[in-house]
Amino acid sequence: MSIPTLTLNNGVTLPALGLGVFQSPPEETAAAVDTALRVGYRHIDTAAMYRNEREVGEGLRRSGVPREEVFVETKVWVSDYGYDETRHAFEKAVAKLGIDRLDLLILHQPAPDRFERTIAAYRGLESLLAEGRVRAIGVSNFMPPHLHELMARTEVVPAVNQIELHPYFTQPEVQRADAEHGILDQAWSPIGGITFYPGWGEERRSVMDDPTLREMAAQHRRSAAQVMLRWHLQRGRSAIPKSTDPGRIAENFDVADFELTADELDRIDALDTGVRNGPDPDVARPERFDIAIPEA
Template identity: 45%
Template sequence: MDPALTSAVATIKEHLTMTTVPQITLNNGVTIPQLGYGTFQITPETTKDAVLEAFEVGYRHIDTAQMYGNEAEVGQALKESGLARDEVFITSKLNNSFHKFDDALEAADGSLRALGVEQMDLFLIHWPLPTIGVDYVETWKAMIEIYKAGKARAIGVSNFQVSHLQRLMDETDTAPAVNQIEIHPYLTNEEVRAFDAKHNIATEAWSPIAQGEVLDDPLLKEIAERLDRTVAQVTLRWHIQQGHIVFPKSVTRSRIEENFNLFDFELGAEDVAAISGLNKDERTGPDPDSFDHIP
């Protein structure tokens, strides 16, 4: 083994973090770290090294997707890290081009091969695609088969609105364990979050700092200065205290560390309420009710 790689593996194995990341128990009893590392928009060429950096910092939850094109590199990082498989929680998502029942089954096997694992911890339908011909309920029935076959420890959805979730629950006997949706101070997504909570569906937040748009917000800057924290840390801590599962993304070591250091301070109730009050119903990504892109 290359000496540099040997050193990196040793560092990961010996790394003892003072941070204990809270665990969220899903509706089937599986636990998931509340804080993870996101790989959206990280190129395949840089993914392996970035994930290895995240492991060194202490992350044990990695979020990827077929659409991101970097599952194989996430798998390489896991293999080279020296971490045991059961130490790392891996999420991937079904690509929009595989919504037909048999296609979804085959795609799940493709993710397992790319990741180099026998089982994903969580597998999600990436988008409902409600305006195209293939019904997302058919896709969900395939996900249930994937779960029953033991290819994922838990299954869920991403970007599903209340109407989409209700149909799944009305037409199948399996509720999603997770709904991954866009949430940040400018889009609090209250209706979907409330539905998730009522039906014991864990809510994950993507775009947690609104693609950086909240970083210059005067209220967030004031709170950050008062607490001697960064705006990103304050925003991510707001997510944690709301009960969201969150996975910020960065390829810069200092920011990977910054985003992990969220558990030695708390926001007061007034600050949490004030941040929630910034809501503008402003999305940074597509509207799930109309998005129908198939890559």
């Protein structure tokens, strides 16, 4: 078996498993991307707000892997929403990455407190898609009402919705809405990392320590992280685990040669607590949304 390839609703394909670089320090990001590509990853996810697009590009070049073999996606931050502003955000992103075309460009937040600008931003994405400057467009953290309003007022159905999705928070309503429109679910925090990142609260349980997952990991002679990533792949999702540790990067990619049973998949689904650990997309956060993204 190998890491599956998924086909988006516009026919573009991407490797289901990618490397995420959220909270990866810039000084460690290039090495992490280089390591991942040498291990076999061919999908990298970043964002303007992560402040490490430049280092992602450096890692891509350092690896020696041809650009056309790597699926590169990034996200437009809220402060760059608006038609012209989003087109300029694309220019900033490709300049920092050192490439001339993006495989996927998505809006980072629905920003319901300024949704008119969100709509204008998405129309900017549509124009970039029509011009062939991006191969696919999408959204991140969009809940069903956000999706429905967006699609009622724009032309192109998002190819991807990147959302918080791990065994303790599966967002079934969002998954159903995405499936209804052929939108691919892409899991950020796919192994529950958000539950134990520093600064996110001391009372949250690490998904890694869940007894059900640890039992399955022992049975398959794998780690709990590998079990969770296998769960995502078998459920037909894209997942972008983050790590800067070479051993963890390799371990997270080593999930192609075992399979979970239907019962095991259902048992993992049943771990859902319905409790969000990341930011609520319906809550306005002007102190964050207004942070300016530097020029290239």
